[in-house]
Amino acid sequence: MKQLLAYLKNYKKECVFAPLFKMLEAIFELLVPLVMAAVIDKGIANHDIPYIVKMCLVMVFLGIIGLISSVTAQYFAAKAATGFGTGVRHALFSHIQRLSFTNLDKAGTATLITRMTSDVNQAQNGVNMVLRLFLRSPFIVFGAMIMAFTIDVRSAMVFVITIPLLSIVVFGVMYVSIPLYKKVQNRLDSVTLSTRENLTGVRVIRAFHLEEEEKEKYQEKNQELTKMQMFVGKISGLMNPVTYVIINGATAYLIYVGALQVDTGVITQGEVVALVNYMSQILVELIKLANLIVTVTKAIACCNRIESILEIPEGERELKREVREELPQEADEMVVFSHVGLTYENAGAESLTDITFSAKKGETIGIIGGTGSGKTSLVHLIPGFYPHTAGSIRIDGKQIESYSSEELRDMVGIVMQKAVLFAGSIRKNLCWGKTDATEEELTEALRIAQAYEVVEKKEGKLEAEVAQGGKNFSGGQKQRLTIARALVKKPKILILDDSASALDYATDAALRRAIAGMKEQPTVFIVSQRASSIQYADKILVLDDGELAGIGTHKELLQTCGVYQEIYYSQFPEKKQKGAE
Numbered sequence: 117m118k119q120l121l122a123y124l125k126n127y128k129k130e131c132v133f134a135p136l137f138k139m140l141e142a143i144f145e146l147l148v149p150l151v152m153a154a155v156i157d158k159g160i161a162n163h164d165i166p167y168i169v170k171m172c173l174v175m176v177f178l179g180i181i182g183l184i185s186s187v188t189a190q191y192f193a194a195k196a197a198t199g200f201g202t203g204v205r206h207a208l209f210s211h212i213q214r215l216s217f218t219n220l221d222k223a224g225t226a227t228l229i230t231r232m233t234s235d236v237n238q239a240q241n242g243v244n245m246v247l248r249l250f251l252r253s254p255f256i257v258f259g260a261m262i263m264a265f266t267i268d269v270r271s272a273m274v275f276v277i278t279i280p281l282l283s284i285v286v287f288g289v290m291y292v293s294i295p296l297y298k299k300v301q302n303r304l305d306s307v308t309l310s311t312r313e314n315l316t317g318v319r320v321i322r323a324f325h326l327e328e329e330e331k332e333k334y335q336e337k338n339q340e341l342t343k344m345q346m347f348v349g350k351i352s353g354l355m356n357p358v359t360y361v362i363i364n365g366a367t368a369y370l371i372y373v374g375a376l377q378v379d380t381g382v383i384t385q386g387e388v389v390a391l392v393n394y395m396s397q398i399l400v401e402l403i404k405l406a407n408l409i410v411t412v413t414k415a416i417a418c419c420n421r422i423e424s425i426l427e428i429p430e431g432e433r434e435l436k437r438e439v440r441e442e443l444p445q446e447a448d449e450m451v452v453f454s455h456v457g458l459t460y461e462n463a464g465a466e467s468l469t470d471i472t473f474s475a476k477k478g479e480t481i482g483i484i485g486g487t488g489s490g491k492t493s494l495v496h497l498i499p500g501f502y503p504h505t506a507g508s509i510r511i512d513g514k515q516i517e518s519y520s521s522e523e524l525r526d527m528v529g530i531v532m533q534k535a536v537l538f539a540g541s542i543r544k545n546l547c548w549g550k551t552d553a554t555e556e557e558l559t560e561a562l563r564i565a566q567a568y569e570v571v572e573k574k575e576g577k578l579e580a581e582v583a584q585g586g587k588n589f590s591g592g593q594k595q596r597l598t599i600a601r602a603l604v605k606k607p608k609i610l611i612l613d614d615s616a617s618a619l620d621y622a623t624d625a626a627l628r629r630a631i632a633g634m635k636e637q638p639t640v641f642i643v644s645q646r647a648s649s650i651q652y653a654d655k656i657l658v659l660d661d662g663e664l665a666g667i668g669t670h671k672e673l674l675q676t677c678g679v680y681q682e683i684y685y686s687q688f689p690e691k692k693q694k695g696a697e
């Protein structure tokens with residue numbers, strides 16, 4: 117909580133002025149019943165019309181000043197709260213950008229989105245309410261009581277009994293309902309999560325005709341939320357009848373005591389009306405105070421949830437080990453893995469075990485293996501997305517730990533398994549690789565990635581709009597554009613993680629030829645399930661259950677590696693028959 121309060125630092129003035137103006141409004145509100153009393157006692161009693169008009173004008177004046185104070189307070193409170201919300205959102209966003217992949221996996225995307233959106237909004241709402249009400253409501257409650265005492269001590273004793281009684285009811289209901297609100301919030305989170313999952317997977321749901329099942333599941337969750345909300349609502353609903361019974365009883369008694377006092381000439385009729393007004397003001401403020409406490413409790417819970425994300429240590433890469441002594445390496449080696457192992461956090465077993473190979477500058481390395489064999493895990497170690505947990509990795513002659521994240525990302529261009537484009541123009545998407553890329557550089561990257569025709573056919577060409585998530589492009593077009601994006605920055609190492617899977621065989625082959633013909637040949641890692649995509653690589657790594665089952669050229673592996681033979685002949689059965697003949 118304390119950590120987040122720092123985001124109000126730039127709004128000190130607003131944090132002082134908002135409650136102050138609310139207090140000013142409260143003072144004017146406390147004066148109104150006195151003016152009303154004067155109208156009754158002097159104006160109406162003496163049939164003094166000019167006096168009544170004068171006092172009504174005073175009331176209008178007090179109303180206007182009160183309104184101006186309230187609007188000003190609202191302005192300052194809103195400014196501080198939105199500033200606070202913006203600051204927290206920005207800090208969270210920057211923090212998340214700097215989290216390691218391991219920590220991003222741990223937190224989960226859906227949770228992070230909730231923290232960034234509804235939690236920040238609730239916290240912002242809490243700040244706004246606190247600034248406006250934390251002084252005003254107690255001030256009116258006590259102010260109204262003091263005003264009552266200045267009118268008549270005997271009548272004011274009704275207040276001394278009523279206020280604690282009202283407080284017990286209001287705060288008692290709150291005491292019961294606050295834990296229930298937390299349950300409501302959890303169920304709301306579950307509905308939000310389900311909504312997000314369904315909306316993002318709407319096509320899959322339709323493809324499998326699961327609309328009805330999903331509707332039912334959603335309805336179930338929604339009903340659980342409704343039930344909980346109704347239950348809390350009923351408890352909170354008790355507050356109004358009980359408080360009104362107390363307040364009306366107190367008012368009746370006040371009028372009775374007041375009437376006796378009027379009879380004996382201690383107070384006037386107007387003052388009795390003022391006392392009744394003060395009683396209603398107190399009730400309204402106690403209810404506001406209760407709402408304030410509910411909102412603040414929710415806001416504090418949200419702030420704690422936000423802080424738990426901010427407390428995750430930053431650092432895109434966790435460097436678990438010291439940078440070790442440089443080992444001798446051949447000058448033309450670009451990537452060297454030496455007995456590398458990887459165990460993901462919270463995963464029991466190793467995902468990669470004892471991986472040793474080297475890739476020379478300009479070489480093409482093919483990586484093949486069954487699903488879950490560790491292909492993606494292996495290539496994710498090169499840009500340092502995850503820290504390897506055994507062995508050593510050297511890149512361009514230096515231990516991977518000695519590079520900063522930026523240096524590594526500058527060297528490595530990676531095209532992920534899932535082609536992701538962002539809303540904006542094609543040019544904007546391509547320039548992610550290099551912000552100041554020239555027209556020639558973009559064209560060259562597009563030509564190599566076999567994406568030039570894709571862009572040429574689009575209206576507006578490079579300026580053509582990419583819809584959110586790249587929905588207006590086919591799977592293969594998206595893949596080509598993401599390859600072009602990685603090529604624009606001319607990386608020393610290019611990783612294509614199953615990124616040509618949606619390309620037809622001819623385009624796939626043309627892409628490989630174009631990469632091989634590049635002026636500054638990068639070291640290329642091609643991950644693929646297709647033997648045809650990697651069979652011309654200089655070296656092929658065959659992975660099986662996280663271990664290296666074979667390493668060599670296509671020809672060598674066909675003779676020596678059982679796993680490779682199995683994959684290859686399952687895709688080209690005719691070759692097996694030929695070999696057997």
Ligand SMILES: Nc1ncnc2c1ncn2[C@@H]1O[C@H](COP(=O)(O)OP(=O)(O)OP(=O)(O)O)[C@@H](O)[C@H]1O
Nearest residue numbers: 221460463467485486487488489490491492493494
């Ligand atoms: N972020 C992660 N956290 C924990 N375990 C992971 C993570 N990513 C992958 N794994 C595990 O590591 C193993 C290897 O997964 P990996 O994605 O590297 O396989 P793959 O060969 O690329 O599979 P595919 O061809 O299906 O993409 C799997 O058992 C997987 O469950």
